[in-house]
Amino acid sequence: MTAPIILNNVSVRLGESLALDDVSLRLDQQRIAVIGSNGSGKSTFARLLGGLVPPTTGSLSVHGVDPVTQSKELRRLVGVVFSNPDAQIIMPTVAEDAAFSLRGEKLPKAESAERVRIALEEFGLTDLADRAAHDLSGGQKQLLALCGAVIRRPQLMIADEPTAYLDARNSRLIANHLLAPNDRRLVLVTHDLTLAERCDVAVLFENGRLTGVGDPAEIAARYEASLQC
């Protein structure tokens, strides 16, 4: 059983904004949807779990790891995908970029090549393997970013609006991949409530405050009702 995600009175101040305001929660579920309006704190929450932004006050534990003091351990267990894949593409070609994700794993060359081959095939990128990664379309870049994240087999996948640039077919491909039953935990930030409802639990943020944790259909309905007000 994977250790939970725990936040104890976490606040995050970014410039003038209190992006997260005194958030305490414990999440044991495997697939976690994060919903809420623009600017409510969802991305900040995702970045906090991924060790990309520190808590200003309070403390947290991600699968038993403290992101503040154990950044190396955190990097080993977390994979991240954001809505803008450009920042995640590093190497010149598609295949090289996918392989780059495995650099820290010290795998035998043949195993590394086989993992790259399987991952490219899984995301429909085999025919693009030798293409310049920065010349891909937005959607293709997102597939490559996700490919680079899952190829390391992380315990925790943090995906912030991963389908933002994708057409319907690729959105479905990515969503089905992320939500497929496996032993990886998923934290999925999304405005797509049908995707949120496919998760095991949803958390709702409003103005940096946590205002709901529970059954995704109920939390989504509460969120939608709040938008009518």
Ligand SMILES: Nc1ncnc2c1ncn2[C@@H]1O[C@H](COP(=O)(O)OP(=O)(O)OP(=O)(O)O)[C@@H](O)[C@H]1O
């Ligand atoms: N780098 C930053 N500097 C200052 N304020 C920031 C920064 N990043 C985010 N904020 C502010 O923090 C608050 C929460 O932002 P966050 O990006 O977490 O919201 P969000 O729920 O992910 O929004 P969206 O749905 O629009 O992506 C917002 O008020 C935002 O303006």
